Amino acid sequence: xxxxxxSRTDDIAKAIAAHAMDGQVAFIAGGTxxxxxxxxxxxxxxxxxxxxxxxxxxxxEALPNGGLRIGALARMSEVAADMEVRRRFxxxxxxxxxxxxxxxxxxxxxxxNLMQRTRCAYFRDDDAPPCNKRRPGSGCSxxxxxxxxxxxxxxxxxxxATNPSDVAVAFAALDAIVHVRGLAGDRSISFVDFHRLPxxxxxxxxVLGRGDLVVAVEVPxxxxxxxxxxxxxxxxxxxxxxxxxxxxxxxxxxxxxxxARLAVGGVAHKPWRLxxxxxxxxxxxxxxxxxxxxxxxxSFADAGPLAHNGFKVELAKRAALRALQIAGARx
Amino acid sequence: MSESxxxxxxxxxxxxxxxxxxxxxxxxxxxPRMTLLDALREELLLTGTKKGCxxxxxxxxxxxxxxxxxxxxxxxxxMQDGKRITTIEGLQRDDMLHPLQAAFIEHDGFQCGFCTSGxxxxxxxxxxxxxxxxxxxxTVDVAKPFTLSDLSNAEIRERMSGNLCRCACYPNIxxxxxxxxxxx
Numbered sequence: 001x002x003x004x005x006x007s008r009t010d011d012i013a014k015a016i017a018a019h020a021m022d023g024q025v026a027f028i029a030g031g032t033x034x035x036x037x038x039x040x041x042x043x044x045x046x047x048x049x050x051x052x053x054x055x056x057x058x059x060x061e062a063l064p065n066g067g068l069r070i071g072a073l074a075r076m077s078e079v080a081a082d083m084e085v086r087r088r089f090x091x092x093x094x095x096x097x098x099x100x101x102x103x104x105x106x107x108x109x110x111x112x113n114l115m116q117r118t119r120c121a122y123f124r125d126d127d128a129p130p131c132n133k134r135r136p137g138s139g140c141s142x143x144x145x146x147x148x149x150x151x152x153x154x155x156x157x158x159x160x161a162t163n164p165s166d167v168a169v170a171f172a173a174l175d176a177i178v179h180v181r182g183l184a185g186d187r188s189i190s191f192v193d194f195h196r197l198p199x200x201x202x203x204x205x206x207v208l209g210r211g212d213l214v215v216a217v218e219v220p221x222x223x224x225x226x227x228x229x230x231x232x233x234x235x236x237x238x239x240x241x242x243x244x245x246x247x248x249x250x251x252x253x254x255x256x257x258x259x260a261r262l263a264v265g266g267v268a269h270k271p272w273r274l275x276x277x278x279x280x281x282x283x284x285x286x287x288x289x290x291x292x293x294x295x296x297x298x299s300f301a302d303a304g305p306l307a308h309n310g311f312k313v314e315l316a317k318r319a320a321l322r323a324l325q326i327a328g329a330r331x
Numbered sequence: 332m333s334e335s336x337x338x339x340x341x342x343x344x345x346x347x348x349x350x351x352x353x354x355x356x357x358x359x360x361x362x363p364r365m366t367l368l369d370a371l372r373e374e375l376l377l378t379g380t381k382k383g384c385x386x387x388x389x390x391x392x393x394x395x396x397x398x399x400x401x402x403x404x405x406x407x408x409x410m411q412d413g414k415r416i417t418t419i420e421g422l423q424r425d426d427m428l429h430p431l432q433a434a435f436i437e438h439d440g441f442q443c444g445f446c447t448s449g450x451x452x453x454x455x456x457x458x459x460x461x462x463x464x465x466x467x468x469x470t471v472d473v474a475k476p477f478t479l480s481d482l483s484n485a486e487i488r489e490r491m492s493g494n495l496c497r498c499a500c501y502p503n504i505x506x507x508x509x510x511x512x513x514x515x
């Protein structure tokens with residue numbers, strides 16, 4: 001790795017001020033994504049600020065109203081093992097357990113998970129082929145290159161990368177809230193607005209700026225929470241990023257869907273919520289697969305697959321149906 | 332830039348780091364960019380921990396940090412200042428191999444041996460995770476408490492997926508772990 005300095009702090013205000021004032025400062029928590037980026041020379045910060053000592057950011061709280069508040073420094077494995085997380089929102093625990101490996105889950109923080117960068121092979125390539133995310137203005141090698149793993153929704157000619165996080169898909173489906181502290185104080189960002197589409201500035205993965213630190217993710221109580229499931233489809237059965245994944249949560253009256261929440265991963269620069277499908281699913285019996293499929297298909301009318309990932313459209317539709325039915329069976 | 336007095340202060344590009352490794356306090360001077368893996372191998376000459384991919388993909392560098400399995404290639408030595416680290420060299424007790432080490436020999440859980448220390452460190456901690464009731468991606472219903480009797484071979488395979496073996500000794504590794512669980 002390139003030479004850099006490292007310091008640590010237990011003072012959140014100082015951490016935020018240091019990050020705001022100095023564009024060469026990067027926060028480090030678990031380090032499992034940042035150090036990989038540095039080894040691939042896709043990130044070259046001059047100064048690392050170790051935030052693991054910041055107080056009170058590692059707590060997992062089961063809120064009295066049925067929701068959760070997950071501190072940004074809580075480790076993926078701790079959140080996945082938490083009995084209240086597992087009971088209230090199985091989809092969150094499952095999305096974490098289907099990600100990475102046991103070792104990495106012990107290291108990686110929830111805040112860092114949301115901040116992890118794309119696995120696009122051109123972006124990660126240390127020979128640095130054209131990549132607007134890595135070097136703005138240099139072009140997108142994947143747009144007309146190998147794009148089997150890339151986006152089918154929301155991409156631009158500047159970038160066709162996907163967001164690799166699994167738990168972000170669950171958080172998006174549940175309309176979680178990201179609590180951020182910055183120089184101007186605290187603010188809350190609705191999860192679906194946290195990550196951005198690439199447009200003409202794909203170097204920005206999310207809406208955070210200098211001096212912004214994720215402090216927690218809050219998951220409000222949801223009637224669909226218990227009957228939820230995360231389904232991940234990938235080239236290997238374990239320890240691999242998603243080709244497509246689905247977070248599904250459903251509330252059922254008798255056998256009819258009262259309300260459904262669906263988000264898809266591996267298909268866009270951010271977790272992709274299936275809003276049209278969610279509306280169309282209302283009132284549909286859970287055992288009528290043909291009607292469910294037709295409702296889900298409504299969210300795929302505007303899919304725009306690339307040269308090598310046309311299969312993702314059908315795969316995502318079928319994965320959404322299966323995830324919905326498994327979730328519904330958990331009522 | 333803020334720096335606390337709790338350690339890891341920058342001095343001429345070198346950081347003083349104290350790690351408790353296998354029960355012994357070890358001091359070293361490291362550049363901030365030195366990974367825990369390189370500190371163990373190059374500075375402390377504990378070469379039982381292997382460097383495979385150096386990218387967090389193979390699991391060969393697995394150690395325990397504060398009792399939990401972690402990849403030593405994906406963390407900086409200076410970030411672990413003050414922490415308790417266990418490596419494969421620290422697993423045996425009173426000249427007796429750890430039960431999982433013995434089980435790997437009995438079940439022929441390796442050929443070339445390069446991944447073995449990582450496999451064993453991962454396996455030991457994985458058994459502790461299962462005992463603590465942690466579920467996995469192979470767990471059918473995560474909302475139910477997980478008990479050691481739920482630790483099927485499919486569960487073991489899933490929980491060990493972060494450790495690659497290019498000799499493909501996987502069936503014997505799973506047998507060794509299943510056997511060690513029964514014994515512990």
